[in-house]
Amino acid sequence: MDFEEFQRKLLSEIKSDSKACYDIVDNNKELLDHYLYDNRNASVYIVSLVENINDAVVYDLKKFKTLEKVLKHTSFQKVLGEFRESDVLIRACKIGNKKAVDWLLTMNMNIRITDNKGMTAFMYAVQYSTMLPVIEFLLKIADEKYLNIKDINGNTAIFHAIKNKDVLEKMLEYKKINIYHINNNNENLFMYACKNDYIISFNTLIKLNFDFNLCSKSGKTAAMYLEENGRQFQLKTLVNEKTIYDNYGNKTFVTVC
Known part of the structure; x- marks a missing residue:
């Protein structure tokens, strides 16, 4: 058996949540020693295996105990190390896979x-x-x-x-x-919300102590973004509740940088 065949069989059993995967690992210790420890290209094989495992975690698995036992096998020490430093937690969070994330957070991942x-x-x-x-x-x-x-x-x-x-x-x-x-465009959280029309957060954020006259690198303020997005009610609320100035020091609902 070569390493590619080993990977295919192991991943198939893991996806099936079959305990047969333990036997596959136990019966191929010499193969694993050769490819994962005694080989000049060991890192290539380890990364390949981890990438395939990660795909299964993110997209296929509903149960993780079988995989966890495999990863903690003595022959898989380097694989487990690579797994913990991989992007699998990011990928699972990116698609909102809570089951996978819950398990990953028990695996001492590098967050x-x-x-x-x-x-x-x-x-x-x-x-x-x-x-x-x-x-x-x-x-x-x-x-x-x-x-x-x-x-x-x-x-x-x-x-x-x-x-x-x-x-x-x-x-x-x-x-x-x-x-x-303040982000790279010189936007605070309030301005960022107004710019991107995330009005759901407006009532929460306006209660905080932001600089409501802050000017972005684009030369605009939160008030200007509200006006551009047609949010007249929120613009009126901002002007009524906060002191909004133009660059001449005049209180106004149109803010010019």
């Missing part, structure tokens, strides 16, 4: 891994109300640095939660969250 957008698993999780228990868990265990990691646009997790009112309000309960962060 600080980011994807090519600079996004963490937490940033994807906050986009789903169904992931609220996962979000609360991460809010409790993670440090301030992790919870406020910036993606490539300078947006933190709370920016990604802006269209999810329940999650946003839960995040606002935690002092570890920097709610006044």
Whole structure:
């Protein structure tokens, strides 16, 4: 049996939640030693196996105990190490696969891994109300640095939660969250919500102490975005409740940078 055949058989049994996968591992210790430990291309084989396992976790598996036992087999120590440093938690959070995420969070995964957008698993999780228990868990265990990691646009997790009112309000309960962060376009959370027309969060955010006259790099304010998006009620509320100035120091509902 070569490594490709081993992978196919193992993954088939894992997807079937069959205990036969334990025998496949036990009966192929020499093969695993050769490909995963004594081979100059061991890292290639390990990554290949982990990628296939990750696909199964994200898209196929409903139960995970069988896979967990395989990953904790003594012959799979390097595979488990690679698995914990992989992007599987990000991928599961990205599609809202709560069952997979719940299990992954018991597997000592590296939650600080980011994807090519600079996004963490937490940033994807906050986009789903169904992931609220996962979000609360991460809010409790993670440090301030992790919870406020910036993606490539300078947006933190709370920016990604802006269209999810329940999650946003839960995040606002935690002092570890920097709610006044400014992104790469010089936008605060309130302006970002107005710009992207996430009006569901308007009533929550207007109660906070943002700079409501902040100007983005695009030369616009929150009031201007509200007007552009036809949100006259919210614009009137903003002008009535906050002091909105133009760049001449005049109070106005039309803000010019």
